[in-house]
Amino acid sequence: MSTAPDITTIAPRDRAEILAQALPYIRQFHGKTMVIKYGGNAMTDPALQQDFAEDVVLLKLVGINPVVVHGGGPQIETLLKRLGKKGEFIQGMRVTDAETMEVVEWVLAGEVQQDIVGLINQAGGKAVGLTGRDGAMIRARKLRMADQADPSREHDVGQVGDIVGVDPAVVKALQDDQFIPVVSPIGFGEHNESYNINADVVAAKLATVLQAEKLLMLTNIRGVLDKEGQLLTELTPSRIDELVADGTISGGMIPKIAGALDAAKSGVNAVHIIDGRVPHALLLEVLGNEPFGTMIKG
Ligand SMILES: Nc1ncnc2c1ncn2[C@@H]1O[C@H](COP(=O)(O)OP(=O)(O)O)[C@@H](O)[C@H]1O
Ligand SMILES: CC(=O)N[C@@H](CCC(=O)OP(=O)(O)O)C(=O)O
Numbered sequence: 494m495s496t497a498p499d500i501t502t503i504a505p506r507d508r509a510e511i512l513a514q515a516l517p518y519i520r521q522f523h524g525k526t527m528v529i530k531y532g533g534n535a536m537t538d539p540a541l542q543q544d545f546a547e548d549v550v551l552l553k554l555v556g557i558n559p560v561v562v563h564g565g566g567p568q569i570e571t572l573l574k575r576l577g578k579k580g581e582f583i584q585g586m587r588v589t590d591a592e593t594m595e596v597v598e599w600v601l602a603g604e605v606q607q608d609i610v611g612l613i614n615q616a617g618g619k620a621v622g623l624t625g626r627d628g629a630m631i632r633a634r635k636l637r638m639a640d641q642a643d644p645s646r647e648h649d650v651g652q653v654g655d656i657v658g659v660d661p662a663v664v665k666a667l668q669d670d671q672f673i674p675v676v677s678p679i680g681f682g683e684h685n686e687s688y689n690i691n692a693d694v695v696a697a698k699l700a701t702v703l704q705a706e707k708l709l710m711l712t713n714i715r716g717v718l719d720k721e722g723q724l725l726t727e728l729t730p731s732r733i734d735e736l737v738a739d740g741t742i743s744g745g746m747i748p749k750i751a752g753a754l755d756a757a758k759s760g761v762n763a764v765h766i767i768d769g770r771v772p773h774a775l776l777l778e779v780l781g782n783e784p785f786g787t788m789i790k791g
Contacts, residue, residue: 515780523556525706526668528761530696531609533564534713534745535769545711546612548671553618557779558668561613561620561675562699563623564692565605566745572596584641585747589651589689589698597689598624601677609675621672626687628663631656631695633680633688644758654680655686656695659702693745697752701759708756708776709750711769716748716787717742729790730754750789757791764789 613620625631633654640646678695680688700708766787
């Protein structure tokens with residue numbers, strides 16, 4: 494459960510002061526786009542989910558344009574297990590056969606996306622759920638994955654998509670109005686087939702195409718950690734290369750850091766990997782003045 498402090502004891506005068514302190518940040522980010530990756534691991538607690546939805550609505554109401562890209566790895570895993578299938582990952586990507594693809598579409602677009610849309614609407618926002626198929630947003634082709642250790646070897650990861658192009662028109666149309674887009678990471682191919690794309694990769698690409706002010710990746714860990722478990726508050730491209738090469742960065746952190754770095758190099762002003770288990774993590778990052786999580790430098 495959320496461990497938010499009881500603020501009913503804060504005097505009205507202090508509350509007003511707290512709000513007033515947010516003004517410089519609201520002014521700085523007014524009218525700007527923020528892409529928020531909401532990881533499947535960060536969305537397991539109902540109280541935290543509600544905090545998240547409230548934060549998104551608050552950002553929208555103060556004139557910032559949040560675009561949510563959601564994951565759902567653990568939720569896909571749960572359904573696969575019920576169907577007697579075992580999930581397999583290679584370099585952070587789920588090996589996706591035809592049956593797994595059906596499960597992925599069902600869980601992401603049918604369940605997780607609609608849960609988030611419902612929570613945001615309940616919090617007073619107007620969320621619209623989309624997949625990459627809607628508005629012909631995310632074109633993809635089969636990902637060709639080279640082995641990390643031996644690049645001459647290739648892994649067949651099935652229907653995992655490599656993004657060919659993103660047309661953000663539908664997202665722009667929604668966000669220019671009063672709506673909050675909630676995007677599921679599913680792409681479409683030239684024969685109308687669907688592709689499973691890692692949500693970090695979609696969030697990073699969308700942030701780049703939209704030239705977002707910020708890309709915030711909410712996950713289930715404090716940020717990127719070194720071998721001793723210490724939080725790395727800032728990462729440069731060369732340090733990232735070292736950490737991937739020596740195996741300090743592994744699993745789901747691989748596509749996350751690769752996407753974060755791509756976005757940082759392609760004009761997204763601020764890219765942060767932050768702890769979605771902290772109540773109101775989003776507001777803390779956007780309106781707080783203390784460093785939080787890991788910032789990725791381009
Ligand atoms: N160096 C690292 N620092 C932090 N987390 C790491 C690192 N290397 C691997 N990880 C793993 O990456 C996970 C986050 O990725 P992932 O499970 O895909 O999250 P999400 O569902 O939020 O996308 C962490 O929980 C952790 O187990
Ligand atoms: C290709 C690939 O791995 N797709 C991911 C899509 C969901 C996702 O990325 O969810 P998280 O952000 O919660 O990890 C998957 O099937 O799990």
